[in-house]
Amino acid sequence: MQLIECPWCGPREEVEFHYGGQAHVPYPDAPAEVSDEEWAHYVFFRDNTKGRFAERWCHSAGCRRWFNAIRDTATYRFESVHRLDAPQPHATELARSRRSTAP
Amino acid sequence: MAELLRTHPLQAWSTALERLPDTVGITAEPFVAMAVVRLGAAASEALDAALPTVPNTWAQHGTGRAVWLGPDEWLLSSTTETPEQLEARIRAAVVPLGGSVTDVSAQRIGLRLTGARVRDVLAKGCSIDLHPRVFGRGNSAQTLLGQAGVVLLALSDVGDDFLVLVRASFAGYLADWLLDAALEFTPTHDS
Numbered sequence: 001m002q003l004i005e006c007p008w009c010g011p012r013e014e015v016e017f018h019y020g021g022q023a024h025v026p027y028p029d030a031p032a033e034v035s036d037e038e039w040a041h042y043v044f045f046r047d048n049t050k051g052r053f054a055e056r057w058c059h060s061a062g063c064r065r066w067f068n069a070i071r072d073t074a075t076y077r078f079e080s081v082h083r084l085d086a087p088q089p090h091a092t093e094l095a096r097s098r099r100s101t102a103p
Numbered sequence: 104m105a106e107l108l109r110t111h112p113l114q115a116w117s118t119a120l121e122r123l124p125d126t127v128g129i130t131a132e133p134f135v136a137m138a139v140v141r142l143g144a145a146a147s148e149a150l151d152a153a154l155p156t157v158p159n160t161w162a163q164h165g166t167g168r169a170v171w172l173g174p175d176e177w178l179l180s181s182t183t184e185t186p187e188q189l190e191a192r193i194r195a196a197v198v199p200l201g202g203s204v205t206d207v208s209a210q211r212i213g214l215r216l217t218g219a220r221v222r223d224v225l226a227k228g229c230s231i232d233l234h235p236r237v238f239g240r241g242n243s244a245q246t247l248l249g250q251a252g253v254v255l256l257a258l259s260d261v262g263d264d265f266l267v268l269v270r271a272s273f274a275g276y277l278a279d280w281l282l283d284a285a286l287e288f289t290p291t292h293d294s
């Protein structure tokens with residue numbers, strides 16, 4: 001079984017964790033003004049990255065805190081985990097790596 | 104009208120638990136008052152006591168214990184106060200600072216595991232390293248034991264004394280699971 005590192009509790013078995021989908025999906029600045037289509041994109045549309053992906057996880061059977069992680073969706077390997085109160089390098093870092101690997 | 108008597112969730116297991124040898128002793132702890140407090144860094148000061156700020160540790164708190172449950176969340180217990188008294192005392196201290204307190208006395212019951220082999224029993228259903236070198240007195244963990252979520256407290260520096268806090272509705276399941284896990288270390292009578 002894979003061990004996932006909780007930023008508070010350290011490495012724990014993956015059954016203790018709950019997956020929360022893509023991280024850093026920006027909430028619309030003026031939610032009342034977006035069109036139905038834009039709102040649907042915010043609610044339902046997510047990237048389907050192969051490779052490094054910024055995700056939200058919750059240590060639901062332990063400290064019950066949400067945190068962010070960068071995980072490789074092809075190998076399942078967790079590259080790093082970040083507390084919610086820590087600076088979030090993900091977005092820019094991922095964008096940079098995506099650009100550098102683009103054909 | 105029938106009188107409602109308070110019974111322990113593990114009353115039906117008491118005979119089976121008493122039969123266990125000292126190396127894998129399991130006893131149901133008496134009821135204690137427990138409360139969950141949510142408050143930022145000011146909590147320690149407000150309660151005039153050192154609350155543990157290191158993740159997954161516990162500390163003595165008056166007659167009871169304070170267990171780290173999260174960066175802003177602690178489980179406090181008291182053996183001398185009633186649940187109402189404990190909640191009222193903590194409420195007076197933390198509410199002015201924007202914190203909150205909830206009486207959770209009826210939520211969990213305690214199982215005390217003592218003996219030289221209880222670490223082996225726990226290891227059958229818990230992936231955490233319980234060796235006293237890394238899980239000595241003062242350490243705690245919220246994790247799964249078997250299929251049940253528990254709060255595990257290390258009470259000894261030699262790994263022979265643990266307190267397992269489990270939700271009351273899971274207590275029967277966990278008692279059965281522990282008895283099964285302890286079977287290997289229980290000598291049979293007619294041999």
Ligand SMILES: [Zn+2]
Nearest residue numbers: 006009059063
């Ligand atoms: Zn955790």
